[in-house]
Amino acid sequence: MGEQSPTATSSDKARAARSLSAPEIRDRKRRDGHPPLAMVTAYDAPSARVVSEAGADLILVGDSVAMVVLGYDNTLQITVDDMAHHVAAVARANPQCHVVADMPWMSYHVNESETVHNAAKLIRAGAQSVKLEGGRRRLRMIERLIAAEIPVLGHIGLTPQSLHTMGGYKVQARHAEAARKLVQAAKALAHAGCYALVLECVPGPVAAVVTESVDVPTIGIGAGGDCDGQVLVYHDLLGIEKRVTPKFVRNYADLDTAAIAGVRGFVDDVRSGNFPSQEESYSMTPEQFDALGLS
Numbered sequence: 369m370g371e372q373s374p375t376a377t378s379s380d381k382a383r384a385a386r387s388l389s390a391p392e393i394r395d396r397k398r399r400d401g402h403p404p405l406a407m408v409t410a411y412d413a414p415s416a417r418v419v420s421e422a423g424a425d426l427i428l429v430g431d432s433v434a435m436v437v438l439g440y441d442n443t444l445q446i447t448v449d450d451m452a453h454h455v456a457a458v459a460r461a462n463p464q465c466h467v468v469a470d471m472p473w474m475s476y477h478v479n480e481s482e483t484v485h486n487a488a489k490l491i492r493a494g495a496q497s498v499k500l501e502g503g504r505r506r507l508r509m510i511e512r513l514i515a516a517e518i519p520v521l522g523h524i525g526l527t528p529q530s531l532h533t534m535g536g537y538k539v540q541a542r543h544a545e546a547a548r549k550l551v552q553a554a555k556a557l558a559h560a561g562c563y564a565l566v567l568e569c570v571p572g573p574v575a576a577v578v579t580e581s582v583d584v585p586t587i588g589i590g591a592g593g594d595c596d597g598q599v600l601v602y603h604d605l606l607g608i609e610k611r612v613t614p615k616f617v618r619n620y621a622d623l624d625t626a627a628i629a630g631v632r633g634f635v636d637d638v639r640s641g642n643f644p645s646q647e648e649s650y651s652m653t654p655e656q657f658d659a660l661g662l663s
């Protein structure tokens with residue numbers, strides 16, 4: 369609590385003025401004639417610049433950073449301070465997107481006071497709202513955050529922080545009873561004040577029912593085409609992360625192959641003496657060189 373947190377810069381204010389606010393996102397139901405929301409993860413200034421210039425509505429500084437950037441096997445190792453570090457880097461790029469920060473595992477599970485202080489660190493680092501995983505059992509914390517003026521994006525369905533209790537990363541709500549519970553959870557979260565809901569890895573028809581049942585937008589990932597928006601992980605959609613490719617990922621580029629080819633070109637040119645050229649080197653006048661007195 370007493371630790372220093374990375375703080376937002378003055379440019380955050382300008383960004384916040386141009387990006388969608390949480391209340392504006394809350395109004396973006398497709399059934400009211402709005403186009404689908406596009407959300408992409410970003411974890412640092414260069415990825416935030418790319419996502420912003422591509423015109424996305426929201427940037428999610430996801431705890432997926434643990435896996436796609438920091439090399440962990442799951443999202444459970446990352447801390448609030450790690451997340452704040454990445455949120456601040458994204459905010460410094462001044463993206464014209466609403467920036468949502470993921471609350472990591474154990475940052476909103478203990479008590480209300482800790483939950484609010486942890487979320488505040490992420491807001492002070494430059495986020496405009498926070499996302500947390502789980503259904504009805506999170507209601508108390510969600511209400512507390514909203515009472516502290518912190519907008520909350522809910523996340524239900526497959527919740528990766530529940531890896532061990534779910535017994536793996538599995539499609540959720542495939543059976544009628546589980547689907548009914550998911551709809552109830554969505555309604556409860558919307559009623560508690562979440563401005564939108566992420567639906568992860570649930571059958572398309574179930575996501576469609578959830579979307580129809582709530583007045584806030586649903587943003588799907590592996591949840592079919594009827595949600596009010598879609599989200600993908602930056603490294604997945606650009607083909608940077610190829611070790612695991614879930615069914616719902618579409619590669620819009622193959623940056624992994626392009627990056628390896630680029631670095632291999634450099635390595636080959638260094639070894640063959642082809643890099644650097646005269647044009648890539650700095651010169652000094654012959655007079656100054658002679659003045660060294662080495663010849």
Ligand code: KIV
Nearest residue numbers: 409430431432566589
């Ligand atoms: O951390 C993340 O990237 C996420 C998305 C998969 C929604 O939570």
